[in-house]
Amino acid sequence: MLSNDTDPIVAIATAPGRGGIGVVRLSFGRAGEAAAQKAMHALCGQALAPRHASYVPFFDGNGEALDRGIALYFPAPNSYTGEHVFELQGHGGPIVLQLVLQRALEAGRDYGLRLAEPGEFTRRAFLNDKLDLAQAEAVADLIEASTEAAARSAGRSLEGAFSREIHALVEDVITLRMLVEATLDFPEEEIDFLEAADARGKLARIRARLDMVLADARQGALLREGLSVVLAGQPNVGKSSLLNALAGAELAIVTPIAGTTRDKVAQTIQVEGIPLHIIDTAGLRETQDEVERIGIERTWGEIERADVVLHLLDAREGTTPEDQAIAARFPAGVPVVRVMNKTDLAGAPAAAHDGAGQAREVNLSAKTGDGISLLRDELLKIAGWQAGAESVYLARERHLIALREAREHLALAAGHAEQQSQVLDLFAEELRLAQDSLNAITGEFTSDDLLGVIFSRFCIGK
Structure with missing residues (x-):
């Protein structure tokens, strides 16, 4: 533990500005109970x-009351x-x-009281085993939650729902590691180990459970980060009109002139608590206009980073060779919804159904709004939202990275298990690396540099 993690600290724990109640919080670190008693007498004139x-009353250095309020003392631990x-x-x-x-700092000068850094109170809760790292991050997520669904999910993470899933996975990996490493001490038993201990079956069950946790974490990350939705297609198919219809406001310029949108226009909306970051982009076509060409290059960059692509087409013309060429360039693995726009001009009803290939298709009119609700439903399906269901926990990108790393190590372990010459030392090493990746989520295997980055983003006083 670093020395500054045991300094006595103080901060205003409530948000800046005026309010009915304000809180000043002190945590005494290595200074301990004696410093706490000094602070109580200096600020309140009595032990609590x-x-x-x-x-x-809260006293100044001359014994005059600065304010009156509630004082609370919580002894360690x-x-x-x-x-x-x-x-x-x-x-x-x-x-x-x-x-x-200022009075607290003045009175605490003799025992080294200093101002707290951002997130330092919660960092100490983590270092003193009051919270694991995933729970500590959930504190910040709960404060920053922008929707009811995100707040409820952050609350479940704070209660330990996510951490319990990770700890269960780690326990399963440790159990399998014990079997493997015990066998390494008896090489003559190695040949029969995988069958006798059902190592392959145990590993398969761990991998299946990890896949379920990763899927839930992805949905939790969507609640926190939102879904990046890119509108793509040829010029003048109604991308800007669709952005305006989804947002319920005139955000993008709409004209019959092809190439009106030359750079992206972004807007975040919420549908059933899921943040959707809608990005309108330049129409995709061959052009000699340098400004428009740059806009088209940026469009493809946004498509590469998208969580969902809405491929807009003109319902009057159907799928053209140009549309097919655009669809062929979409990145593999990114969900695509084909949106047949301008059904009001084509005389077609709004509808949602399976389209060509793996894409879903929605027929709508961005101009009249007919079918917009069907498109919102499709986006919710892609996000994994279900009516009446709530995400188990909120997750961050670093959690997803750690889970994917663990999955890769377990896949390599499975590969070693299938080899004719069973290499148990490599099998054991991949299990160890998978365990380290999982432990990084809860902070049992975490660098000080990562802790510094995580807690520096907290509020001062939390």
Whole structure:
């Protein structure tokens, strides 16, 4: 543990600006109970009963009251950080809070009290085993949640739903590692080990469980990050009109002139709590216009990064050779929805059905709005949303990366298990690497540099 992780710290724990209540929080680190008692006497003029709300004045250095409010003392280890913690809950005026904060720093000079860094209280909760790393990240996700679904999912992560899944996977991997490594000590048993211990079956079950956790994590990441939806197609097929229809506002310029949109126009909307980042792009065609050509290059860049591509076509013309050429360039593995727009002009009804290849097809009119709800439903299906169901937990990109790394190592372990000459030392090594990847999610195998990046993005005072 680094020395600065045991310094006594203090910060205003409530958001900047005026409010009904403001909180100043102190955590005493290595200074311990003696420092906590000094702070209580300096700021409140008395000792406080543990975990008992006391209505007291908050004094300045001259013994005059700065404010009156609730003071709380939480002895270690039964506190948020696991250290002795002291909180003053007064009126939420910024000047009053600054005065209380300065008094705390002045009174704590002799035991090294300093201002807390962003996320330092939660970092200490992690370092003192009050939270694992996934739960600590869920604290920030809960604060930043922009939808009810995201807030509920972050709450489940904070309660440990995601961590329990990871710990169960780690336990399964450890059990299999024990069998493998025990066999390494008895080389004469190696030939029969995979069959006798059902190692292949155990590994297959671990891989299946990991795939389920990864699928759930992807859905949790969608709630946090949203779905990137790119509108693509030839010029003048109604991409800008569709963006406006989905957003419910005139965001993009709509004209009958091909090539009106020359750079992307982006808007985030929410459908059933899922953030959808809709990106309108330049029409795809051969052009000599240098500005339009640059816009088309950027369009293909957005398509490469998309979670979903909406391929717009003119319902009056159907699928043209140009449309087929565009579809052929879409990246493999990215869901594509073919949108037959301008059904009002084609005299066709709104509908959703299976299209050519793997794509779904939606017939709609961006101009009249007929069929827009069908497109929203398709996007929700791609996001994995189900009516009445809630995501188990919120996940971050680093969690997905770690789960994918673990999956790759388990796949390599399975490959070694299938070899005629069973190489158990390589089998064991891939299991160890998979375990390390999983442990990185909860922080049991995490570098200090990664911790610094994660907690630096928290609020000050949290």
